[in-house]
Amino acid sequence: MYTPSHAILNLAILGKATDPEANLWIILGGILPDIPIFLFYGWAKFITKMPEYKIWSEGYYSPAMQTVVAISHSIPLAVIGLAIATFYQWQILQIFCLSLVLHSLFDLPVHHDDAHRHFFPFSDYRLISPFSYWDRKHYASQVNLVEILFAIFATIRIFSRI
Numbered sequence: 001m002y003t004p005s006h007a008i009l010n011l012a013i014l015g016k017a018t019d020p021e022a023n024l025w026i027i028l029g030g031i032l033p034d035i036p037i038f039l040f041y042g043w044a045k046f047i048t049k050m051p052e053y054k055i056w057s058e059g060y061y062s063p064a065m066q067t068v069v070a071i072s073h074s075i076p077l078a079v080i081g082l083a084i085a086t087f088y089q090w091q092i093l094q095i096f097c098l099s100l101v102l103h104s105l106f107d108l109p110v111h112h113d114d115a116h117r118h119f120f121p122f123s124d125y126r127l128i129s130p131f132s133y134w135d136r137k138h139y140a141s142q143v144n145l146v147e148i149l150f151a152i153f154a155t156i157r158i159f160s161r162i
Helices: 003-014 020-047 052-059 063-072 075-087 091-110 140-160
Strands: none
Touching: 003 020, 003 091, 003 140, 020 052, 020 063, 020 091, 075 091
16 A cells, blocks of 8 residues: 555544544554655665666565565564553553554555565565555556545545544
8 A cells, every 4th residue: 555545544543533642643653664665765766876676676675675674564563562552551652553553454455576574573474465556467556546545535534523
């Protein structure tokens, strides 16, 4: 899924009009897993001057980058954070970790060639979906339409609570 959609859907599901501080952490949890990818792209493109095709065919798939992405998209690590937050009754951290989990759950069905290791560090398994949010060979046009519709309905839900 595209990163802004994560923020919108997570806010629609977890957000409350009466708790703006929690809403900020929901948005952060919705986008944080993708931040390492943006930072990598900026570094590769503008600092090392890596060609676009090489960024996405080699650099992104390097073991180091894949480990960073696995950590940032790890459902078990987010659940461990949620358990710790629940034990200590840190409500903001709870909502943040729930948002991290939602991000990864929404990503599971829409990654084909670039599937993440969502169960890292306990497993290197990648759910290779038949669908992709970006690859037209794997129904990206249809996936994008569904994502846009979800984002529109989520936006309506968010604004109806204000």
